[in-house]
Amino acid sequence: MYTQPETGRPAPGMTFDQMLERVRYEGAYPTRERAEEVVRAVLAALGRQLTGDERVELAARLPVEAALAFTAEIPCNHGERLTGWGFVKDLAARTGGTAATTRWDTGAVLNTVAQLAGPELLTRVLAQLPSGYALLFGRAELTRAA
Numbered sequence: 001m002y003t004q005p006e007t008g009r010p011a012p013g014m015t016f017d018q019m020l021e022r023v024r025y026e027g028a029y030p031t032r033e034r035a036e037e038v039v040r041a042v043l044a045a046l047g048r049q050l051t052g053d054e055r056v057e058l059a060a061r062l063p064v065e066a067a068l069a070f071t072a073e074i075p076c077n078h079g080e081r082l083t084g085w086g087f088v089k090d091l092a093a094r095t096g097g098t099a100a101t102t103r104w105d106t107g108a109v110l111n112t113v114a115q116l117a118g119p120e121l122l123t124r125v126l127a128q129l130p131s132g133y134a135l136l137f138g139r140a141e142l143t144r145a146a
Contacts, residue, residue, distance in 0.1 A: 016063035027108030042109035047073040084132020111138040
């Protein structure tokens with residue numbers, strides 16, 4: 001069991017092993033190896049979507065091994081960016097998983113990433129991404145009234 005970080009503050013730094021154990025617990029994965037596989041795949045996919053200061057700041061808040069997986073991919077600059085659902089479908093196609101299991105994997109990893117990022121950085125990350133990512137990070141998807 002773990003404690004939630006205080007609201008308004010990023011989670012205190014954690015080691016890669018601690019991150020894997022948290023993801024393993026959140027995702028109910030049978031082994032540490034499976035949790036690591038999921039973490040690396042989801043972070044690489046997220047790394048293809050983020051650019052700029054948010055990418056740099058998020059990488060700095062991740063454990064070193066996680067930051068390397070996150071920054072190993074070059075961000076997409078080909079016009080249309082993936083929505084949250086498009087992100088899940090793309091990751092499923094790349095990993096050979098189903099949309100349902102990939103959605104589960106994504107939530108397990110990005111909930112932990114959200115805690116490491118903290119609310120202020122996460123808000124900026126979500127502002128940069130197309131619709132549909134808030135739910136993947138464990139936040140409500142708020143839309144503006146017309």
